[in-house]
Amino acid sequence: MTVRRLLWAVIPPLVFGVVFIGLWELAIAVFDWKPYFLPRPTKIWGQFTDNIDLVRSSATVSGGNALVGLLVGTVLGVGVSFLLMRFRLLNDMVNPLAVAVNAVPIIVLVSVFSNMFSVTSEVPRRLMATLVVYFIVLVNVAKGLRQVDRAHLELLRSYAASPVQVLVKARIPNAVPYLFTALKISAPAAVITAFVAEYFGGSQNGLGSRITSNTTANTAAAWAYVLGACLLGLTFYLVSIALESITTPKRGASPGGGTTT
Amino acid sequence: MTEVGASAVPAVEVTGAGKVFNPGTTRQVDALVAIDLHVGPGEFVSLIGPSGCGKSTLLRLVANLIEPTSGSVRVNGKPAPQARLDQEYGMAFQQAGLFEWRSVVKNVELPLELKGWDKGPRRQRAMEMLQLVKLGDFAEHRPWQLSGGMQQRVAIARALAAHPPLLLMDEPFGALDEMTREHMQAELLRICGETGTSVLFVTHSIPEAVYLSDRVVVMSPRPGQITTVVPVDLGSDRDLDTREDARFFEKVTEVREALRGHEVDELELARGIGDV
Ligand SMILES: Nc1ncnc2c1ncn2[C@@H]1O[C@H](COP(=O)(O)OP(=O)(O)OP(=O)(O)O)[C@@H](O)[C@H]1O
Numbered sequence: 001m002t003v004r005r006l007l008w009a010v011i012p013p014l015v016f017g018v019v020f021i022g023l024w025e026l027a028i029a030v031f032d033w034k035p036y037f038l039p040r041p042t043k044i045w046g047q048f049t050d051n052i053d054l055v056r057s058s059a060t061v062s063g064g065n066a067l068v069g070l071l072v073g074t075v076l077g078v079g080v081s082f083l084l085m086r087f088r089l090l091n092d093m094v095n096p097l098a099v100a101v102n103a104v105p106i107i108v109l110v111s112v113f114s115n116m117f118s119v120t121s122e123v124p125r126r127l128m129a130t131l132v133v134y135f136i137v138l139v140n141v142a143k144g145l146r147q148v149d150r151a152h153l154e155l156l157r158s159y160a161a162s163p164v165q166v167l168v169k170a171r172i173p174n175a176v177p178y179l180f181t182a183l184k185i186s187a188p189a190a191v192i193t194a195f196v197a198e199y200f201g202g203s204q205n206g207l208g209s210r211i212t213s214n215t216t217a218n219t220a221a222a223w224a225y226v227l228g229a230c231l232l233g234l235t236f237y238l239v240s241i242a243l244e245s246i247t248t249p250k251r252g253a254s255p256g257g258g259t260t261t
Numbered sequence: 262m263t264e265v266g267a268s269a270v271p272a273v274e275v276t277g278a279g280k281v282f283n284p285g286t287t288r289q290v291d292a293l294v295a296i297d298l299h300v301g302p303g304e305f306v307s308l309i310g311p312s313g314c315g316k317s318t319l320l321r322l323v324a325n326l327i328e329p330t331s332g333s334v335r336v337n338g339k340p341a342p343q344a345r346l347d348q349e350y351g352m353a354f355q356q357a358g359l360f361e362w363r364s365v366v367k368n369v370e371l372p373l374e375l376k377g378w379d380k381g382p383r384r385q386r387a388m389e390m391l392q393l394v395k396l397g398d399f400a401e402h403r404p405w406q407l408s409g410g411m412q413q414r415v416a417i418a419r420a421l422a423a424h425p426p427l428l429l430m431d432e433p434f435g436a437l438d439e440m441t442r443e444h445m446q447a448e449l450l451r452i453c454g455e456t457g458t459s460v461l462f463v464t465h466s467i468p469e470a471v472y473l474s475d476r477v478v479v480m481s482p483r484p485g486q487i488t489t490v491v492p493v494d495l496g497s498d499r500d501l502d503t504r505e506d507a508r509f510f511e512k513v514t515e516v517r518e519a520l521r522g523h524e525v526d527e528l529e530l531a532r533g534i535g536d537v
């Protein structure tokens with residue numbers, strides 16, 4: 001049953017992917033597109049395997065930056081959301097601001113950060129990823145801590161629960177799914193931020209900078225690094241989903257509020 | 262009625278209580294005015310009345326979930342806030358209000374957990390309560406895996422878990438099918454009889470109110486007030502036959518008349534009293 005569902009989830013996009021790559025290969029042959037316009041998938045794959053060591057080391061640099069941003073941003077975001085919950089006034093001041101910040105591309109700040117540190121420093125990139133993750137986590141977790149079912153709060157009040165007990169029994173468990181939603185959004189965002197931050201200069205050691213430095217000279221190599229970037233982003237996303245599925249019970253997999261016995 | 266837990270102190274004593282929501286604004290609602298309500302020890306009292314007449318509000322005043330605008334509320338001889346802190350009552354709301362991240366049995370354990378019970382006795386009591394509402398096999402399920410009626414039964418088990426001297430119940434059987442409903446009514450009467458628990462019970466069903474109660478308190482809206490109190494002297498050992506008793510139907514009629522504002526036209530009466 002579950003194997004079948006898994007197959008149904010995997011096969012259609014896989015078939016689509018294969019057909020897409022086939023058409024891509026075919027279109028280049030038929031329309032005679034030049035390699036600098038769009039290289040063949042086989043050529044990209046060749047570059048990818050030829051440069052696999054470099055792809056791996058660059059992915060480690062970019063991925064490391066993203067991971068540092070993800071961890072530090074999450075810790076900060078969760079910490080501050082507890083403060084916001086504790087102090088209502090603070091929440092009313094900070095929360096609209098955080099929501100607004102989530103809507104603007106703060107990645108542009110990276111050039112400002114770059115000026116604050118040495119040219120070869122990874123700190124501006126990590127700072128950038130941290131900032132992006134921080135605001136996503138802050139907004140979501142703060143919401144989870146606040147938007148507790150009113151019936152739950154009344155029930156706990158009827159049990160004469162202390163504020164700490166309300167926090168532990170209702171607010172924190174309620175915020176957990178919100179945290180995972182935030183992680184699912186911010187894991188890919190952290191990776192993207194780490195790549196794009198490399199476009200703004202600094203050391204040429206990450207996937208982002210290798211893409212830019214290869215675009216003119218060797219388009220197929222640039223695409224090989226794009227492929228590496230895709231795989232890295234996917235890895236982050238899958239890890240965050242896996243974390244969610246082992247920590248929270250799968251609601252969708254069970255019957256709803258119907259009359260099943 | 263019973264020796265256990267019976268004392269001279271009234272379970273609920275509401276005197277001249279009123280509740281105004283949003284006072285001084287255009288959304289002002291006089292939810293309750295001049296409410297006098299008395300629930301004796303071990304007594305079962307039902308509140309009945311049209312939607313919006315303030316039944317839930319009155320229950321929440323007794324539970325000290327909201328404060329009265331005027332008058333006083335005492336529970337087991339204590340002011341309502343103190344009674345809440347001392348856990349003098351257990352409550353079941355209109356909605357089950359289960360914690361979805363907890364298993365069924367852990368939901369029932371929650372009030373005991375907050376009282377500082379140890380794990381062993383806590384689990385044992387919770388399982389007893391689940392057996393009582395016939396959900397022993399569902400202890401490890403998650404709330405969303407249960408039907409609405411089953412969830413409501415879990416909420417009732419949770420309200421009973423700490424054996425509180427007073428039960429406050431807001432339409433707890435509303436989501437149940439007729440068979441389960443009658444079973445739960447009988448069980449509730451049995452539990453309360455055995456433990457001497459007092460009950461303040463909100464319902465929309467006239468037969469349910471009559472079957473369960475020692476007294477039925479009839480309310481009317483705008484502003485919410487008590488219009489009539491109907492004593493139901495059907496004795497303390499009520500069973501399935503009670504519902505077929507002529508005196509039962511008399512009481513049902515009496516409550517229905519009170520709800521209609523005393524004017525009952527003969528035609529309606531002739532049409533029968535079973536169709537609530
Ligand atoms: N928190 C609140 N704020 C403002 N008005 C309220 C609030 N709670 C209840 N009311 C109002 O008080 C009145 C009584 O409401 P209540 O919920 O007590 O009615 P009820 O008798 O329980 O109705 P039902 O049978 O539909 O449950 C209603 O007019 C309602 O709009």
Ligand SMILES: [Mg+2]
Pocket residue numbers: 316317318355431
């Ligand atoms: Mg109500």
